[in-house]
Amino acid sequence: MRDATIKAMAGPRPVVLSGPSGAGKSTLLKKLMKEYDSVFGFSVSHTTRSPRPGEENGKDYHFVTREVMQAGIDKGDFIENAEFSGNMYGTSKAAVHDVQAKNLICILDIDMQGVRNIKQTDLNAIYISIQPPSTEILEKRLRDRKTESEDSLQRRLRAAKVDMEFSKEAGVFDVVIVNDNLDVAYGQLKDALLEEINMVKKTSASS
């Protein structure tokens, strides 16, 4: 077990969303948080990448330098961390604690290294993979998003190929959702989480 302190704070089971960059994780997650704002809370990761237009420090990510991030890792502040496409990303213990302290379902948006590492903890998460319909569609969505340089785009597409294979490994994900039509994919995501959503709603109604 990598971290035993998290368990003491345990509320409802956390949800891990993973999948290739551009598969639609943020889009689906934002829809879910909007519809169920009193049910889900987002685990705000740290990253060394630069903010995109519209991204807010402390809301989308904690945007930090490599030095600050490494110091936090060395201090033991992180549950997991990974290098993705030339940048560092990581989930701090505080990010998960903050959400669980509010008795909300904690959602983590992390890459496949994060999935492997979170599986070693006692977080007892639900693992959901969001996949694109094809690599061609993924590339088009990433290009249309206009957030990446050509180099960053190519790195993400290379990582996507590995991620798409990883999603097929037996026993890793509880649910794999192919995000073709957004409304259909969103419906599948809600279905996968229905039990947890109802549990949180019942608990908050009775308290």
Ligand SMILES: Nc1nc2c(ncn2[C@@H]2O[C@H](COP(=O)(O)OP(=O)(O)O)[C@@H](O)[C@H]2O)c(=O)[nH]1
């Ligand atoms: N391991 C890990 N991966 C993360 C974390 N935060 C974000 N990621 C992943 O890092 C990758 C890149 O994220 P980002 O730069 O926001 O790009 P995007 O996925 O294309 O929107 C995605 O696969 C995220 O799921 C984290 O705290 N830990």
Ligand SMILES: Nc1ncnc2c1ncn2[C@@H]1O[C@H](COP(=O)(O)OP(=O)(O)O)[C@@H](O)[C@H]1O
């Ligand atoms: N089902 C879908 N159909 C068409 N475009 C989509 C769909 N889902 C997401 N997108 C678009 O694809 C791009 C990548 O989605 P995003 O949520 O940023 O992916 P991720 O968070 O997995 O990197 C965004 O521009 C988003 O608006």
